[in-house]
Amino acid sequence: MTNALHIEPRIIMTPGPAEADPRVLKVMTNPIIGQFDPVFLSLMDDVMAMGRQVFKTSNHYTYLINGTARAGIEALMSAVIEPDDKVYIPIFGRFGHLMAEIATRAKGKVHTTEKPLGEVYTITELKREIDAFKPKVVAIVHGESSTGMMQPLKALGTYCNQHGILLIVDAVATLAGAAFETDAWHIDGVIAGSQKCLSAPAGMALITYNKRIEAIVEKRKKIEQGLDPHSQNPRMMPSNYLDLSQLQAYWDATRLNHHTEATSMLYAMHEALRLTLEEGLAVRIERHALNMRALLAGLKAMNLELFGDKKHLLPTIVCLKVPEAIDPHRIRTALVQDFNIEIAPGFGAIKDEVWRIGQLGYGSRKQNVLSLLTALESVLTDQGMVLEEGRAKAAALAVYQT
Amino acid sequence: MTNALHIEPRIIMTPGPAEADPRVLKVMTNPIIGQFDPVFLSLMDDVMAMGRQVFKTSNHYTYLINGTARAGIEALMSAVIEPDDKVYIPIFGRFGHLMAEIATRAKGKVHTTEKPLGEVYTITELKREIDAFKPKVVAIVHGESSTGMMQPLKALGTYCNQHGILLIVDAVATLAGAAFETDAWHIDGVIAGSQKCLSAPAGMALITYNKRIEAIVEKRKKIEQGLDPHSQNPRMMPSNYLDLSQLQAYWDATRLNHHTEATSMLYAMHEALRLTLEEGLAVRIERHALNMRALLAGLKAMNLELFGDKKHLLPTIVCLKVPEAIDPHRIRTALVQDFNIEIAPGFGAIKDEVWRIGQLGYGSRKQNVLSLLTALESVLTDQGMVLEEGRAKAAALAVYQT
Numbered sequence: 001m002t003n004a005l006h007i008e009p010r011i012i013m014t015p016g017p018a019e020a021d022p023r024v025l026k027v028m029t030n031p032i033i034g035q036f037d038p039v040f041l042s043l044m045d046d047v048m049a050m051g052r053q054v055f056k057t058s059n060h061y062t063y064l065i066n067g068t069a070r071a072g073i074e075a076l077m078s079a080v081i082e083p084d085d086k087v088y089i090p091i092f093g094r095f096g097h098l099m100a101e102i103a104t105r106a107k108g109k110v111h112t113t114e115k116p117l118g119e120v121y122t123i124t125e126l127k128r129e130i131d132a133f134k135p136k137v138v139a140i141v142h143g144e145s146s147t148g149m150m151q152p153l154k155a156l157g158t159y160c161n162q163h164g165i166l167l168i169v170d171a172v173a174t175l176a177g178a179a180f181e182t183d184a185w186h187i188d189g190v191i192a193g194s195q196k197c198l199s200a201p202a203g204m205a206l207i208t209y210n211k212r213i214e215a216i217v218e219k220r221k222k223i224e225q226g227l228d229p230h231s232q233n234p235r236m237m238p239s240n241y242l243d244l245s246q247l248q249a250y251w252d253a254t255r256l257n258h259h260t261e262a263t264s265m266l267y268a269m270h271e272a273l274r275l276t277l278e279e280g281l282a283v284r285i286e287r288h289a290l291n292m293r294a295l296l297a298g299l300k301a302m303n304l305e306l307f308g309d310k311k312h313l314l315p316t317i318v319c320l321k322v323p324e325a326i327d328p329h330r331i332r333t334a335l336v337q338d339f340n341i342e343i344a345p346g347f348g349a350i351k352d353e354v355w356r357i358g359q360l361g362y363g364s365r366k367q368n369v370l371s372l373l374t375a376l377e378s379v380l381t382d383q384g385m386v387l388e389e390g391r392a393k394a395a396a397l398a399v400y401q402t
Numbered sequence: 403m404t405n406a407l408h409i410e411p412r413i414i415m416t417p418g419p420a421e422a423d424p425r426v427l428k429v430m431t432n433p434i435i436g437q438f439d440p441v442f443l444s445l446m447d448d449v450m451a452m453g454r455q456v457f458k459t460s461n462h463y464t465y466l467i468n469g470t471a472r473a474g475i476e477a478l479m480s481a482v483i484e485p486d487d488k489v490y491i492p493i494f495g496r497f498g499h500l501m502a503e504i505a506t507r508a509k510g511k512v513h514t515t516e517k518p519l520g521e522v523y524t525i526t527e528l529k530r531e532i533d534a535f536k537p538k539v540v541a542i543v544h545g546e547s548s549t550g551m552m553q554p555l556k557a558l559g560t561y562c563n564q565h566g567i568l569l570i571v572d573a574v575a576t577l578a579g580a581a582f583e584t585d586a587w588h589i590d591g592v593i594a595g596s597q598k599c600l601s602a603p604a605g606m607a608l609i610t611y612n613k614r615i616e617a618i619v620e621k622r623k624k625i626e627q628g629l630d631p632h633s634q635n636p637r638m639m640p641s642n643y644l645d646l647s648q649l650q651a652y653w654d655a656t657r658l659n660h661h662t663e664a665t666s667m668l669y670a671m672h673e674a675l676r677l678t679l680e681e682g683l684a685v686r687i688e689r690h691a692l693n694m695r696a697l698l699a700g701l702k703a704m705n706l707e708l709f710g711d712k713k714h715l716l717p718t719i720v721c722l723k724v725p726e727a728i729d730p731h732r733i734r735t736a737l738v739q740d741f742n743i744e745i746a747p748g749f750g751a752i753k754d755e756v757w758r759i760g761q762l763g764y765g766s767r768k769q770n771v772l773s774l775l776t777a778l779e780s781v782l783t784d785q786g787m788v789l790e791e792g793r794a795k796a797a798a799l800a801v802y803q804t
Contacts, residue, residue, distance in 0.1 A: 002448050002676050005669055007432040007441065017662050020434045028430045028666060030409040032422045032603060034744055039409065046404050066605055067469045068661040071643045097628030102642050195662060201434060203468055203605060203664025226499030226548075226750070238640045240504050241473045259470040260419050260597060262605025264430060265667065267407055274404050342436055348628070 018360035050273035069193030072205025093144035118308030143173030157186035199361030301395035420762035452675035471595030474607025495546035520710030545575030559588035601763030703797035
């Protein structure tokens with residue numbers, strides 16, 4: 001017989017899944033109610049309203065996809081991209097490749113460029129590619145958790161908007177942890193996940209899109225035959241499960257009977273959004289910035305170097321270079337075994353060159369920063385580095401005290 | 403500011419989402435750990451092993467899809483069906499239409515037949531269609547929650563197996579509540595949901611498939627370009643998110659880094675499967691059968707009539723005819739308002755002709771059956787029916803006492 005599950009808590013300082021807020025986990029113990037129960041419908045409406053505030057948008061369609069973040073990326077991209085549509089994807093890490101993969105499966109004509117890992121694009125570079133390729137859609141990552149880089153978006157959004165190009169953004173690693181302005185930056189569609197700065201468990205995507213995307217979704221509308229035997233549309237989307245034309249009708253007053261909403265995960269997202277707004281979006285973003293400044297000060301005090309362009313660091317995830325003669329794997333193992341702290345290895349080509357350290361949502365707090373710095377100093381010393389004891393923590397504390 | 407969520411419990415006797423077992427909800431408060439944490443990987447392995455026992459199969463690939471049941475149906479069907487593949491779908495209610503919809507979006511050559519609502523197929527009828535159409539795949543629903551009917555599958559499985567035809571079955575409304583034998587009935591692929599007889603929240607699908615389907619999945623394998631830039635396959639599946647070739651590699655020793663597993667929902671499914679096996683699969687199925695017998699005895703004692711073929715009733719969900727001169731909507735409202743019990747309306751063409759009553763998993767219990775019968779007797783009496791007080795409950799109790 002399998003034993004009952006019991007999980008010992010860890011301090012999670014990876015790019016995710018991040019620590020969930022205990023208050024979010026707690027609401028999931030509420031009993032199940034029907035998906036068309038008026039109480040449940042009002043929770044759905046709350047999620048839409050709170051989602052708009054967090055995305056800083058007036059878009060009506062702001063709702064949950066019942067799947068992890070990439071389900072949201074696929075739902076939104078495959079709704080917008082029809083076969084042979086021209087899509088430009090400026091890649092600067094793993095998740096740009098994912099957008100290209102999804103656009104390719106949606107049968108778009110995909111043009112990509114790639115930046116060396118650790119860099120982002122200048123607006124000049126982006127304009128040049130856009131002018132030459134003339135895409136219908138540009139899809140780009142805001143925060144690349146694989147490299148710790150954050151791409152500025154405002155100038156790109158303005159340019160796309162001026163040229164009638166749709167801009168879709170993966171804000172999974174940034175929303176609610178870094179400044180993000182859907183409407184002010186002229187972004188047409190955005191995807192966020194549940195499990196990073198919103199501090200809910202993985203398994204939900206939060207999306208928003210404006211009337212330009214809504215118009216495409218409407219043109220591709222196809223209601224499943226068990227609900228409407230006469231609905232036909234040669235332009236229908238490839239997936240039933242991720243079909244935004246039906247999903248938006250479930251979330252609006254039509255209340256189309258599509259899937260059964262993931263009840264407990266919706267409760268979790270309701271509470272996650274509520275706690276984000278209760279703290280205050282600006283306050284929350286400043287908390288991430290402060291904790292990142294303290295973390296970076298501590299790392300610098302140990303003479304550790306950061307990976308990538310210092311002007312475009314993510315405030316939620318940093319890539320730290322592994323010092324020479326240090327085994328990155330042994331350090332990670334020691335952090336878990338001696339201090340119960342998890343950090344992540346690098347990804348792809350920089351797998352053994354960097355560690356990735358995340359401080360996301362509920363996990364972005366002073367205690368986590370100081371615990372990690374102290375632990376890292378200790379395990380690096382164990383492995384032969386000469387470090388002045390307590391210097392990292394002191395440097396971080398100095399940041400908190402200013 | 404949005405209020406904190408608080409849900410008053412209801413007695414849920416609909417076809418779903420069903421009441422979750424409180425022990426399942428409770429495990430979701432365990433802290434988040436990393437998706438490649440050895441502790442988490444061992445939970446994934448447990449889920450596979452327990453899933454095999456519940457499906458009664460030796461299939462290696464028995465795992466979770468991070469989405470509701472229809473995500474599992476789509477993942478499995480769109481893995482098996484390639485453009486122009488011949489697919490036969492014998493429809494006898496809403497969820498047969500869903501399978502046809504999904505097969506059509508997967509670009510199969512879809513042949514359907516439809517039974518009048520309330521009927522199932524004889525093996526003679528199925529053989530005739532199969533012989534004439536010669537499909538590669540037959541896809542069928544086991545328990546139709548829209549009509550309360552259960553389709554016998556053993557003879558169909560044997561026939562498909564003899565003729566090299568793949569059989570895919572939607573067991574969402576039956577697994578762990580009615581007898582289901584994946585291997586003994588020669589079924590190639592099966593999908594179940596989290597939110598019915600397994601008593602977990604909606605949001606996960608549990609699937610299993612055998613080596614014949616595994617071979618197709620392998621031939622369509624395509625690893626996303628961010629992980630393997632050289633992977634190409636013109637036969638790749640349309641979806642990245644639901645791509646079984648990558649998902650199975652995440653669940654096996656390859657541990658391919660695809661999505662981030664929905665941590666808390668995996669905890670829930672682990673506990674749901676564990677509790678199912680702790681009770682004993684046969685005992686659990688007999689519990690559903692007993693509670694259904696008691697429910698039917700009580701309904702009969704009120705002279706209420708059942709909808710559909712009495713020889714093929716689902717043991718989990720029954721469709722009850724609305725008596726003449728009774729407003730079905732008023733009865734449902736009164737049950738919720740006066741007794742906090744929810745039953746469901748009919749679906750589609752029989753929307754106002756029947757009520758659908760479910761007793762699924764944790765919700766399949768004597769107290770729920772007796773509460774509903776007593777409440778129904780009361781609200782029907784209020785609306786003018788002449789019923790002998792207490793007769794329904796007594797008839798049900800007589801079943802429990804035999």
